[in-house]
Amino acid sequence: MKRTVSTSTTPSTGLFGWLQNATTMQRRVLLAASLGWMLDSMDVMLYALVVPRVRVDLHLTAAGAGLIMSATLICAAIGGILFGIVADRFGRTRALIASILVYCICTGLCGLVQTAAQLAICRMLLGFGMGGEWAAGAALVAETWPDEHRGKALAFMQSSWAIGYALGAAIVAVIMPHFGWRGVFFAGLLPALFAIWIRRRVTEPERWTTIANTAAAKTSFTQIFRGSNARHLTIVTVVNAATLFAWWGLFFWVPSYLSLPTAQGGRGLSIVQTSTWTILMQVGTFLGYISYGFLADRLGRKWVYVGFLFMAAIVVQFYAHAASAIALLWIGPLVGFWGTGYFSGFAVITSELFPTAIRGTAMGFAYNTGRIVSAAAPLLVGRASDQHGMASALGITSISFLAAALLAITIPETRGKPLE
Numbered sequence: 001m002k003r004t005v006s007t008s009t010t011p012s013t014g015l016f017g018w019l020q021n022a023t024t025m026q027r028r029v030l031l032a033a034s035l036g037w038m039l040d041s042m043d044v045m046l047y048a049l050v051v052p053r054v055r056v057d058l059h060l061t062a063a064g065a066g067l068i069m070s071a072t073l074i075c076a077a078i079g080g081i082l083f084g085i086v087a088d089r090f091g092r093t094r095a096l097i098a099s100i101l102v103y104c105i106c107t108g109l110c111g112l113v114q115t116a117a118q119l120a121i122c123r124m125l126l127g128f129g130m131g132g133e134w135a136a137g138a139a140l141v142a143e144t145w146p147d148e149h150r151g152k153a154l155a156f157m158q159s160s161w162a163i164g165y166a167l168g169a170a171i172v173a174v175i176m177p178h179f180g181w182r183g184v185f186f187a188g189l190l191p192a193l194f195a196i197w198i199r200r201r202v203t204e205p206e207r208w209t210t211i212a213n214t215a216a217a218k219t220s221f222t223q224i225f226r227g228s229n230a231r232h233l234t235i236v237t238v239v240n241a242a243t244l245f246a247w248w249g250l251f252f253w254v255p256s257y258l259s260l261p262t263a264q265g266g267r268g269l270s271i272v273q274t275s276t277w278t279i280l281m282q283v284g285t286f287l288g289y290i291s292y293g294f295l296a297d298r299l300g301r302k303w304v305y306v307g308f309l310f311m312a313a314i315v316v317q318f319y320a321h322a323a324s325a326i327a328l329l330w331i332g333p334l335v336g337f338w339g340t341g342y343f344s345g346f347a348v349i350t351s352e353l354f355p356t357a358i359r360g361t362a363m364g365f366a367y368n369t370g371r372i373v374s375a376a377a378p379l380l381v382g383r384a385s386d387q388h389g390m391a392s393a394l395g396i397t398s399i400s401f402l403a404a405a406l407l408a409i410t411i412p413e414t415r416g417k418p419l420e
Contacts, residue, residue, distance in 0.1 A: 018149045019156075025203060026153075029144040032093070032202045033137030033157045036100050038164035039191040040133045043107050043126070045168025046188055049255045049275070050181035057181070058116045062256070066382030068120045069252055073375035075127030077368040083132025084364020087139055088357065091204045095136035095360070097195045102129025104195075107188030111181075131371065134347075135364035142351035142359070143205035147418055148297065154351065155293020155344035162285035162336065165251075166278070173275035207356055207419065224354070224362045232353045233366055235411055240346055240370035242404035243309065246397040249377030250316060250339065254278065257390045258328065269325060277325075277332055284333025288341025296348055300415040302408065305345035309405035311338035313398045320394040339401070352414035359419075 019027070051065050060068075079099070087095035106126035113119040137157060145153040175183045224233055258274040269277065288308070295304045315334045322328045346367070354362040377397075384393035 032198045033141045034160035036133050036137050038160035041161040041164030042168040045165045049172040053181045062382040066378035069378040070375040072123040072127040073371050075124040076131030077371035079128030080131030080364045080368030084135040084360045087136040087360030092136050092140035093202050099129045099132035100195045104192035111185035138347045139360045143207040151297040151348045152293040154347040158344040159286050159289035162282040166282035169275040169278040237366045237369050239407045241373035242400050244370045244374035245377045246400035248374045249381040250397040252378045281332035281336040285336030285340045288337035289344045292341045292344040301349050302411050302413045306408045308342035313401035316398045320391045352417050
């Protein structure tokens with residue numbers, strides 16, 4: 001008698017059961033969006049950590065270095081809006097691939113510059129690709145993962161920012177002492193190879209392909225400014241502008257705050273110490289991203305988001321006025337946890353507020369219009385640092401976190417809302 005062997009498997013349970021039970025394509029999509037976002041973060045960190053050396057070689061003031069970053073953010077805002085439209089019209093994966101190629105190639109070009117003006121041009125071109133990655137990746141994940149696990153999936157995608165930030169710090173610690181800041185930028189070229197894998201192994205979400213050739217796919221850009229879409233877009237755009245202003249004003253200058261001499265308002269840490277302290281901060285950031293996803297799927301999107309922002313406003317003040325390197329070491333992960341984890345919330349909330357036909361456009365507009373406002377943060381904090389010292393300048397960001405928390409209370413709750 002032939003024996004029948006059962007091939008059925010019992011769904012995994014536990015903390016990561018949702019990930020183990022996912023389909024192969026769901027995991028590939030999550031990996032693609034996560035790595036794309038990680039590389040985006042790594043590029044930001046490369047520039048932030050080499051700024052002190054670049055300022056010497058290219059004769060830049062703190063305000064000048066901040067202005068270059070601000071110009072990059074403005075271009076990122078424009079690129080993000082454009083790539084959001086591309087994602088809706090031509091596909092999430094195509095937009096993701098194009099954005100990765102742009103920012104990787106332009107990072108490598110930064111290693112060839114000879115003047116501050118040339119650096120500014122390369123960083124601005126890079127910004128177009130940097131801005132486009134988030135909307136394409138977040139829409140890709142949101143449309144591939146089911147409602148009950150969307151918060152966790154987007155949180156995992158967002159958490160890769162912390163990994164990229166730490167990776168950037170590690171690359172600088174290893175490469176810059178031997179090859180200088182130019183070698184650091186050349187290393188940023190290598191991730192462009194990742195785009196090939198996405199092209200071969202990741203497909204478009206069924207939700208998007210279903211409407212790609214329908215009338216809904218031809219929806220005008222102006223649709224995001226009509227009816228309930230307009231109300232939702234206004235709220236999330238203003239909130240995101242405040243959070244991005246706080247984030248860029250704080251985290252762009254943290255490496256300088258740690259490494260500058262105490263006479264200039266810094267804490268006088270070495271390159272290795274600065275990289276180590278920054279990497280440890282990203283441990284807290286990673287946990288903050290992940291924690292938001294689990295809390296949001298269990299408790300709701302909005303109030304967890306608001307709570308993170310309130311806590312960020314508090315811990316930044318402790319960090320800016322820490323009395324010793326040891327205090328910075330312990331407070332840093334808390335700043336990373338509360339001061340960055342809420343970004344997972346923005347990805348979840350915005351993906352659930354808008355319909356599929358305009359999701360990429362709306363998410364790209366909300367996130368990247370906020371970037372235009374945040375572009376002023378590196379410059380303003382840099383100027384305040386020149387006048388009052390870095391510690392006092394970082395306190396500006398607490399006010400912005402608090403304002404964002406108060407505004408976020410008006411965001412609609414989206415937990416349990418199926419994608420349209």
